[in-house]
Amino acid sequence: MNACSTSTSGRKTTALPLTFLWLALAALTLCLPKPSLAATAAEIDRDVDSALQTLYRVTPSARQVAKVAKGVLVFPHIVKGGLIIGGQYGEGALRVGGRTTGYYKTMAASYGLQAGAQTFGYALFFLDNASMRYLKDSDGWEVGVGPNIVIMDEGTARSFSTTTAQSGVYAFFFSQKGLMAGLGIQGSKISPIQPER
Numbered sequence: 001m002n003a004c005s006t007s008t009s010g011r012k013t014t015a016l017p018l019t020f021l022w023l024a025l026a027a028l029t030l031c032l033p034k035p036s037l038a039a040t041a042a043e044i045d046r047d048v049d050s051a052l053q054t055l056y057r058v059t060p061s062a063r064q065v066a067k068v069a070k071g072v073l074v075f076p077h078i079v080k081g082g083l084i085i086g087g088q089y090g091e092g093a094l095r096v097g098g099r100t101t102g103y104y105k106t107m108a109a110s111y112g113l114q115a116g117a118q119t120f121g122y123a124l125f126f127l128d129n130a131s132m133r134y135l136k137d138s139d140g141w142e143v144g145v146g147p148n149i150v151i152m153d154e155g156t157a158r159s160f161s162t163t164t165a166q167s168g169v170y171a172f173f174f175s176q177k178g179l180m181a182g183l184g185i186q187g188s189k190i191s192p193i194q195p196e197r
Contacts, residue, residue: 051076069125071096108188120176128167140191
């Protein structure tokens with residue numbers, strides 16, 4: 001079958017790449033898990049409580065970071081999926097002194113070699129007031145622009161202590177499930193939301 005078709009004006013147009021793009025978008029729509037949009041404040045708070053318990057149990061150093069953090073922004077359930085074109089979404093809460101002071105969503109889109117779906121959670125520990133101000137003052141914070149973020153993997157988490165803590169933001173991932181390789185938040189946009197009470 002010829003991948004090119006001739007238009008009425010005699011010019012050749014390429015139909016195959018356009019068809020592939022539409023098929024990829026359709027597959028993405030079908031294979032992406034549907035996130036639970038518009039969770040209530042109570043549901044988000046409940047999920048954040050559970051996520052923090054899981055994180056502290058699996059990664060005890062996260063509890064140590066929490067002791068010196070000015071605030072903790074927790075996204076308990078991020079849904080990520082894609083087929084060439086991908087995206088991820090989740091809702092969470094900012095905790096200051098153990099109390100929720102605001103609600104946020106995180107979103108990201110990507111393009112490239114990727115296929116599959118996964119879920120995971122992450123928590124951002126803000127260790128200085130400047131980082132907290134940046135989060136609160138920005139209408140939408142694009143991760144990678146603004147405060148310095150340290151990704152805490154197993155190695156760095158084991159060697160962490162409150163005496164070695166620097167300023168900026170420390171990120172911990174948890175509860176990863178699914179088939180996609182790698183976790184990342186670079187380029188994610190974090191924005192405030194107002195969930196129903």
